[in-house]
Amino acid sequence: MTSMWRVSRVDKGAVRLVPDGAASVPADGTVVVGTERDGTLPMTAGEPVVPAVGDRVVLDGERALVMPRTSELVRDTVGKTSLVQVIAANVDVVLIVEHLEPEPALGRIERMLTIAWRSDAVPVVVLTKVDLVDDADRWLEATRAVAPGVDVLAISAATGAGLEALTATLQQARTLVLVGPSGAGKSTLVNALAGAEVMVTGEVRGDGRGMHTTTHRELIPLPDGRWLIDTPGVRSIGLVATEEAVAATFSDVEERARGCRFRDCTHTNEPECAVVEAVEAGELPERRLASWHSLRREATRQAARAVRAPKAAGHIRTRR
Ligand SMILES: Nc1nc2c(ncn2[C@@H]2O[C@H](COP(=O)(O)OP(=O)(O)O)[C@@H](O)[C@H]2O)c(=O)[nH]1
Ligand SMILES: [Mg+2]
Ligand SMILES: [Zn+2]
Known part of the structure; x- marks a missing residue:
């Protein structure tokens, strides 16, 4: 008898599964399956993969088979060799979570947008801690300017401000992943969206209050049938981007570029560069063009380092 599951956690050698409409659910709701020695599981179609959080898995007796992915959020591990790693699989929406206090980093948002567009999921930007600032409107405007075509919302998990609007925006999304710097309020937002303390509380601070220190990626099933993937803050998230992902992130630059003399x-x-002319005319912020240059460069560098294996592959070892 077969049943459907999703990968909720990946640890060394073991994968934790939670039921996805599974027929027979164990008492604690999860099963743990071991991976092959090289960390892979077989796929229902294609080469074995290193399982990722969010993967759909068919259990057929003792056998765990990974289903082909509809989307992959990938990053490049920052090391000597390029190791492309799947952060989350089968995601509909990437929630890019950034704090309003301290000030949001627009460059980081642009970077995360590129990674999100690369994944085949739709990005939404959430500015958190709106209760702590009085210039949220200014930041909303500035963020919208670097996120053309993307929903940008300000919220407070503390007061509940903006949560209804966010829920309405996310109505169609079945699986969401939250990314952003540590301390941005991702786990707090997970709990707010779940309506319960679903994220495990980490160490207790000196003042005795609980602190959510997310140390691993985890898929959380919500009572309404949706799924959230919480992630730890990553200091430096390696960019794995395609030209299309950069173009989607910088659709304002791309639009101007159609007026350039050379394709x-x-x-x-x-000569006759419509983009540079737009910057000189004050119609396109200089930092926006600088970001475009820098992300394009980085994407090109990464692409040269990584030898991309078939799409389904989880970890891709590459030459130096
Ligand atoms: N004032 C305020 N504090 C928040 C809000 N959201 C999160 N926090 C606090 O910010 C800190 C970091 O939150 P956490 O969810 O652990 O961030 P994560 O590292 O992104 O998961 C915690 O002390 C939260 O209580 C908010 O909307 N307003
Ligand atoms: Mg967290
Ligand atoms: Zn040009």
Whole structure:
């Protein structure tokens, strides 16, 4: 007899599964399956993969089979060798969570947007801790300017401000992943969206209050049938981007670029460059073009380091 599950956690050598409409659910709701020695599980179609949080798994007796992924949020581990790692699989929406206090980092948001567009999921930007600032409108405007075509909302898990609007925005999403710096309020938002303390509380601070220190990625089933994936804050998230992902992130730059004289204009020193002209005319922020250059460069560098294996592959070892 077969049943459907989703990967909720991946540890060394073991994968934790939670039922996805499974026929027979064990008492604690989870099963643990071991991986092969190289960390992989077989796929229902194609090469074995390193399982990722969010993967759909068919249990057929003792056998665990991973289903092909509809989307993959990937990052490049920052090391000597490029190791592309799947942060989350089968995600509909990437919630890019950024705090309003301290000030949001627009460059980080642009970066996360590129990673999100690369994943085949839809990004939504959430500015948290709106209760702590009085210039949220200014930041909303500034963030919308670097996130063309993307919903940007300000919320407070403390007061509940903006949560209804966020829920309405996310109505269609079945699986969501939250990404952003440590302390941005991701786990707090998970609990708010779940309506319960679903995220495990980490160490207790000196003042005795609980502190959510997320140390691993985890998939959390919500009572309404949706799924949330909480992630620990990553200091430096390696960019794995395609040209299309950068173009989607910078659709404002791309639009201007259609007016450039050369189709392959690099917007540096070409004559009749509509992008540089827009910057000179004050119609496009200079930092926006600088971000475009820097993310393009980084994406090109990463692409040169990584030899991309078939899409389904989880970890891809590459040459130096
Ligand atoms: N004032 C305020 N504090 C918040 C809000 N959201 C989260 N926090 C606090 O910010 C800290 C970090 O939150 P946490 O959810 O652990 O962040 P994570 O590292 O992104 O998961 C905690 O002390 C939360 O109580 C908010 O909307 N307003
Ligand atoms: Mg957390
Ligand atoms: Zn140009």
